[in-house]
Amino acid sequence: xxxxxxxxxxxxxxxxxxxxxxxxxxxxxxxxxxxxxxxxxxxxxxxxxxxxxxxxxxxxxxxxxxxxxxxxxxxxxxxxxxxxxxxxxxxxxxxxxxxxxxxxxxxxxxxxxxxxxxxxxxxxxxxxxxxxxxxxxxxxxxxxxxxxxxxxxxxxxxxxxxxxxxxxxxxxxxxxxxxxxxxxxxxxxxxxxxxxxxxxxxxxxxxxxxxxxxxxxxxxxxxxxxxxxxxxxxxxxxxxxxxxxxxxxxxxxxxxxxxxxxxxxxxxxxxxxxxxxxxxxxxxxxxxxxxxxxxxxxxxxxxxxxxxxxxxxxxxxxxxxxxxxxxxxxxxxxxxxxxxxxxxxxxxxxxxxxxxxxxxxxxxxxxxxxxxxxxxxxxxxxxxxxxxxxxxxxxxxxxxxxxxxxxxxxxxxxxxxxxxxxxxxxxxxxxxxxxxxxxxxxxxxxxxxxxxxxxxxxxxxxxxxxxxxxxxxxxxxxxxxxxxxxxxxxxxxxxxxxxxxxxxxxx
Numbered sequence: 001x002x003x004x005x006x007x008x009x010x011x012x013x014x015x016x017x018x019x020x021x022x023x024x025x026x027x028x029x030x031x032x033x034x035x036x037x038x039x040x041x042x043x044x045x046x047x048x049x050x051x052x053x054x055x056x057x058x059x060x061x062x063x064x065x066x067x068x069x070x071x072x073x074x075x076x077x078x079x080x081x082x083x084x085x086x087x088x089x090x091x092x093x094x095x096x097x098x099x100x101x102x103x104x105x106x107x108x109x110x111x112x113x114x115x116x117x118x119x120x121x122x123x124x125x126x127x128x129x130x131x132x133x134x135x136x137x138x139x140x141x142x143x144x145x146x147x148x149x150x151x152x153x154x155x156x157x158x159x160x161x162x163x164x165x166x167x168x169x170x171x172x173x174x175x176x177x178x179x180x181x182x183x184x185x186x187x188x189x190x191x192x193x194x195x196x197x198x199x200x201x202x203x204x205x206x207x208x209x210x211x212x213x214x215x216x217x218x219x220x221x222x223x224x225x226x227x228x229x230x231x232x233x234x235x236x237x238x239x240x241x242x243x244x245x246x247x248x249x250x251x252x253x254x255x256x257x258x259x260x261x262x263x264x265x266x267x268x269x270x271x272x273x274x275x276x277x278x279x280x281x282x283x284x285x286x287x288x289x290x291x292x293x294x295x296x297x298x299x300x301x302x303x304x305x306x307x308x309x310x311x312x313x314x315x316x317x318x319x320x321x322x323x324x325x326x327x328x329x330x331x332x333x334x335x336x337x338x339x340x341x342x343x344x345x346x347x348x349x350x351x352x353x354x355x356x357x358x359x360x361x362x363x364x365x366x367x368x369x370x371x372x373x374x375x376x377x378x379x380x381x382x383x384x385x386x387x388x389x390x391x392x393x394x395x396x397x398x399x400x401x402x403x404x405x406x407x408x409x410x411x412x413x414x415x416x417x418x419x420x421x422x423x424x425x426x427x428x429x430x431x432x433x434x435x436x437x438x439x440x441x442x443x444x445x446x447x448x449x450x451x452x453x454x455x456x457x458x459x460x461x462x463x464x465x466x467x468x469x470x471x472x473x474x475x476x477x478x479x480x481x482x483x484x485x486x487x488x489x490x491x492x493x494x495x496x497x498x499x500x501x502x503x504x505x506x507x
Contacts, residue, residue, distance in 0.1 A: 065340070140159045158172070232281065
């Protein structure tokens with residue numbers, strides 16, 4: 001054996017020894033009494049784009065549990081995020097939109113809702129809490145760029161520029177602002193990733209007995225879904241899957257706001273395909289972030305005692321049923337979102353078919369921290385599924401809602417009783433949005449929707465997974481009547497009464 005080869009083998013052997021020693025030292029470090037929690041909340045991630053992410057599948061899904069039927073109550077950013085923070089359906093938070101008067105940060109702040117969130121609960125329980133990335137639409141308030149909401153031990157959220165572009169933005173870091181430019185190292189997902197890494201290391205070093213809660217919220221893949229330079233050429237041939245619902249041939253059975261839609265043009269489809277590629281490219285940066293997170297937890301001896309949740313605030317449709325890119329409908333593309341969880345005691349490689357939702361995160365985090373959920377919470381803890389002991393009784397329906405000012409004018413609402421369907425249709429069609437609605441997604445695979453126009457939809461996803469046929473007109477009247485009564489029992493329900501109504505239809 002030559003001397004250089006011998007030296008190289010010796011160095012490799014030494015590196016292996018040092019690595020094993022380092023791993024052993026990490027595991028031997030003091031551990032908090034309670035598990036830590038990392039909550040990764042992507043923006044507008046649909047199920048199709050999620051399923052194309054290999055790293056997330058290998059690092060999270062194969063090492064944890066995948067929830068196959070996870071839904072959002074309102075498929076729009078701010079209401080969904082408030083539901084996550086508080087564990088309440090939108091009709092109980094009263095946050096229905098991204099801006100005043102129906103929602104947004106300003107309304108959340110004015111109503112004092114930040115005084116009781118998962119951040120305040122966990123901080124009071126001894127957690128070191130941190131938010132990285134997107135908070136609520138409209139944050140921060142004008143003239144308050146250094147504002148940090150209650151409950152957060154560490155705060156890093158954009159407070160200027162355009163963070164959706166991933167470049168040329170500013171960050172509020174614990175009350176102090178810093179501007180970032182358009183150099184490759186300023187790419188927002190990467191900046192968040194490095195800040196999270198530093199937070200974990202600092203916590204382990206300076207607060208070794210303290211568990212942490214990390215709320216990590218990249219703006220990706222929300223449009224424009226800017227990818228980092230390193231991934232700009234990836235997925236060159238990707239395009240939106242040409243399913244039967246894409247640019248649907250016949251929408252005559254759909255409500256008027258869909259039926260009025262012309263078929264998508266070749267130019268529209270080309271633009272959407274380009275956007276789809278950007279979404280996949282930008283999600284590669286999120287995969288890098290997940291890998292860095294797990295590597296850091298492993299190196300710091302915290303991986304085995306940390307729950308990691310990966311999900312999205314809402315889904316996203318791209319051409320299905322002739323609709324241009326968007327959300328805030330009751331179609332499956334918008335309400336059905338990914339959820340993967342790994343952590344201590346979580347069964348690896350398992351799937352859960354039970355119906356879960358974003359309303360369940362807050363009580364789940366409380367359960368991990370061994371706290372009782374506050375009495376105002378509507379959701380349910382997912383811990384029985386994460387412990388491998390699924391409950392015998394669980395929800396059978398999940399409530400769907402939409403309420404926006406732009407579907408009917410305030411003047412019309414005051415004068416007309418009920419609202420004029422023609423005006424609602426005209427405004428909805430011109431704005432390419434759905435009228436206000438309430439509906440149910442059932443565990444049996446039914447989607448039932450009641451629009452304020454008086455129109456109804458019913459889809460059976462067991463036989464019609466792409467929701468091509470609105471079966472309401474020909475459905476058994478007893479079935480539609482049962483669904484209508486069930487929906488009525490949920491419209492204004494809260495807490496225990498709501499959970500009881502979810503579990504069984506009214507008798």
